[in-house]
Amino acid sequence: xxxxxDFERLIGSAESAVEDLREEFxxxxxxxxxxxxxxxxxxTAAGDAVATAAPADLQTCFDLTHQIKSMxxxxxxxxxSDIAASLCELLQDLQSRPVSAKARxxxxxxxxxxxxxxxxxxxxxxxxxxxxxxxxxxxxRQACFAG
Amino acid sequence: xxxxxYRHSLHSTSLTSWSLPAHKRADFSKLSLLLVDENNFMxxxxxxxxxxxxxxxxxxxxxxxxxxxxxxxxxxxLVICEYLMRQMSGLAFTKAVRSDDTMINREVPIIMLxxxxxxxxxxxxxxxxxxxxxxxxxxxxxLLSRLIYVFEHPRPFVQVPGYVGPxxxxxxxxxxxxxxxxxxxxxxxxxxxxDFGRLLGRPDQRGA
Numbered sequence: 001x002x003x004x005x006d007f008e009r010l011i012g013s014a015e016s017a018v019e020d021l022r023e024e025f026x027x028x029x030x031x032x033x034x035x036x037x038x039x040x041x042x043x044t045a046a047g048d049a050v051a052t053a054a055p056a057d058l059q060t061c062f063d064l065t066h067q068i069k070s071m072x073x074x075x076x077x078x079x080x081s082d083i084a085a086s087l088c089e090l091l092q093d094l095q096s097r098p099v100s101a102k103a104r105x106x107x108x109x110x111x112x113x114x115x116x117x118x119x120x121x122x123x124x125x126x127x128x129x130x131x132x133x134x135x136x137x138x139x140x141r142q143a144c145f146a147g
Numbered sequence: 148x149x150x151x152x153y154r155h156s157l158h159s160t161s162l163t164s165w166s167l168p169a170h171k172r173a174d175f176s177k178l179s180l181l182l183v184d185e186n187n188f189m190x191x192x193x194x195x196x197x198x199x200x201x202x203x204x205x206x207x208x209x210x211x212x213x214x215x216x217x218x219x220x221x222x223x224x225l226v227i228c229e230y231l232m233r234q235m236s237g238l239a240f241t242k243a244v245r246s247d248d249t250m251i252n253r254e255v256p257i258i259m260l261x262x263x264x265x266x267x268x269x270x271x272x273x274x275x276x277x278x279x280x281x282x283x284x285x286x287x288x289x290l291l292s293r294l295i296y297v298f299e300h301p302r303p304f305v306q307v308p309g310y311v312g313p314x315x316x317x318x319x320x321x322x323x324x325x326x327x328x329x330x331x332x333x334x335x336x337x338x339x340x341x342d343f344g345r346l347l348g349r350p351d352q353r354g355a
Contacts, residue, residue, distance in 0.1 A: 002295060013199040014287030021192055028188040063231065067186065070262045073284025074192065081284070 018074065025075045029068065029118050036064045037111055044099055055095055062091040068114065079126035082134045083113050090141045103144040110137055175294065179204040179221075183214040183228035183240065184260070189285075193227060193260070196287050200294065211235040215243045218252040225297070226252075230261035230272070237261070238275040245276035245311040253311070254304045256297045260285065276312025278302075 002010070043057035065087045072080030087110040094103060113133060117126065125131060180202050184190040190207050197205055206221075208214040211232050218226070226244070230237040237259050244250055244257065259272055262283040272280050279293050302313040 007291065007295075010200050010291055011287050014196045014291065017195040017199040018192070018287065021195060024188065024191070066231075066262050067189075070283035070285070071188070074286070 032064055032068050076123050079117050079130040086137050106140045106144050176201045176203050178202050178224045181223045181226045182207040183211050185232045211240040223252050223255050226257045230259050241275040241277050278313050
């Protein structure tokens with residue numbers, strides 16, 4: 001078995017390796033967000049107040065959002081992960097329901113929030129502003145299906 | 148972290164199947180690793196982390212079908228694969244490796260990375276023959292702990308109708324009651340604990 005000092009040495013080395021990929025992470029995140037916006041536009045191309053998005057298109061959006069959520073966690077972008085987690089839940093709910101105007105608005109607010117956090121490179125949970133943002137988005141998401 | 152905390156953290160992660168030669172267990176630089184993930188960035192990330200664990204021989208593959216073909220011809224010590232892949236899911240990939248009795252790497256430990264940690268997904272992974280599931284987001288500490296556990300605590304490899312893979316039992320609890328299993332009988336007569344004690348040169352401790 002590895003000694004504790006070897007274990008800690010390897011962890012330190014791996015954490016440096018993760019840090020070295022930070023710039024690449026930002027490029028990947030920007031790319032994922034661009035694809036997410038594009039795929040969401042495709043998924044709701046009908047443009048009606050209430051539309052039924054193709055499950056395959058929603059699944060693509062969900063997979064991308066899930067990927068964003070995972071990457072955010074690895075690179076200490078907890079706010080990105082939290083917003084993406086809320087969006088994942090919303091997209092999952094939409095798999096079995098029509099996309100109402102409220103739901104569409106909520107998805108777009110989530111995507112805009114992710115873009116903002118990415119543009120400002122906000123690490124951690126974003127402080128009080130970040131927590132308020134997540135709470136607000138979560139409440140808006142829940143309101144989509146209330147009543 | 149104290150040495151005790153460190154050892155506890157390894158034991159609290161979870162387990163695996165397959166026994167690696169001692170010289171490789173102590174030294175990750177001798178391991179051959181196959182990395183399977185369609186996502187270029189995640190593959191690069193895992194590869195970099197594994198490199199920093201001093202694993203030198205890393206083959207990374209985008210297409211899980213190509214990974215299955217590779218595992219038929221090249222001996223690997225470990226596979227790390229993604230759960231969510233379009234060409235072939237991580238579960239289908241694992242089943243393809245475990246179910247092919249001509250596969251030279253049939254018993255290779257498979258660590259699956261996933262962000263989908265719902266109970267049904269964990270059970271499906273276990274039943275497909277996945278050795279370890281590692282929840283995303285990826286953390287170097289969790290991955291290294293899993294790697295150590297995989298090789299330090301191998302589980303027996305099981306082939307029964309409907310399942311091929313590492314034993315799905317994670318805890319082996321010593322049974323203190325009477326052993327009534329027929330499979331323990333020999334020549335029509337059950338062997339007692341006293342018989343075992345005598346045969347193995349151990350005193351019968353029941354009366355102690």
